[in-house]
Amino acid sequence: MTYCIRPLDAFINAADFQCGSEPLNDYIRRYASQDVRRNISRVFIATPENDPRQLSGFFTLSAGSVSCSSLPASLARKLPHYPVPVALIGRLGVDKKFQGKGLGSILLADACQKVSQASTVLAVAGIIIDAKDDDAISFYKHFGFIPLQGQAGRMLLPASVFQAK
Numbered sequence: 001m002t003y004c005i006r007p008l009d010a011f012i013n014a015a016d017f018q019c020g021s022e023p024l025n026d027y028i029r030r031y032a033s034q035d036v037r038r039n040i041s042r043v044f045i046a047t048p049e050n051d052p053r054q055l056s057g058f059f060t061l062s063a064g065s066v067s068c069s070s071l072p073a074s075l076a077r078k079l080p081h082y083p084v085p086v087a088l089i090g091r092l093g094v095d096k097k098f099q100g101k102g103l104g105s106i107l108l109a110d111a112c113q114k115v116s117q118a119s120t121v122l123a124v125a126g127i128i129i130d131a132k133d134d135d136a137i138s139f140y141k142h143f144g145f146i147p148l149q150g151q152a153g154r155m156l157l158p159a160s161v162f163q164a165k
């Protein structure tokens with residue numbers, strides 16, 4: 001299946017969205033547009049190419065920072081000893097009807113590409129995600145995210161992995 005990914009808009013039908021995580025369902029239905037208006041997050045939605053109202057998945061992007069003390073030594077020694085800027089994929093979810101068909105990977109790749117483009121004008125040392133459970137941790141490990149020390153569920157993809165050479 002081919003998907004279109006676009007910024008959240010009022011045209012989408014989020015009422016039936018079910019990704020298996022009630023906080024994520026609730027977020028996209030009730031709070032996402034408010035976060036966009038307040039410049040807290042940018043929210044991107046995926047729909048099947050032939051059904052632009054059907055919400056298949058979404059992710060959010062924001063700016064954040066991370067303390068070097070939580071980074072693996074191999075990375076920390078290349079960075080200053082104060083908090084460094086990162087991009088945050090705050091939320092990512094795929095509707096159950098579309099899970100297991102590659103959409104999660106497409107959304108993650110799209111988020112990395114957007115961060116890579118943005119990083120030409122706003123520096124980031126990596127992408128952070130907060131995995132909500134062991135399943136999510138396995139999903140992100142699969143794509144090269146590494147766990148941060150002392151921060152349960154928080155993982156990092158270093159900029160060197162996703163930046164265009």
Ligand SMILES: CC(C)(COP(=O)(O)OP(=O)(O)OC[C@H]1O[C@@H](n2cnc3c(N)ncnc32)[C@H](O)[C@@H]1OP(=O)(O)O)[C@@H](O)C(=O)NCCC(=O)NCCS
Pocket residue numbers: 019020021024091092093094095098099100101102103104105106130131132133134135136137138139142
């Ligand atoms: C996690 C989630 C986004 C994955 O979406 P998806 O569309 O089913 O994922 P994909 O089909 O693109 O799978 C991509 C790859 O990750 C792997 N994968 C998927 N879920 C996984 C898991 N829980 N653990 C390990 N690997 C996983 C798949 O096997 C696949 O591997 P492959 O590329 O070698 O075939 C989706 O299950 C979801 O929305 N879950 C509920 C919300 C959630 O956990 N969000 C995560 C952030 S907190």
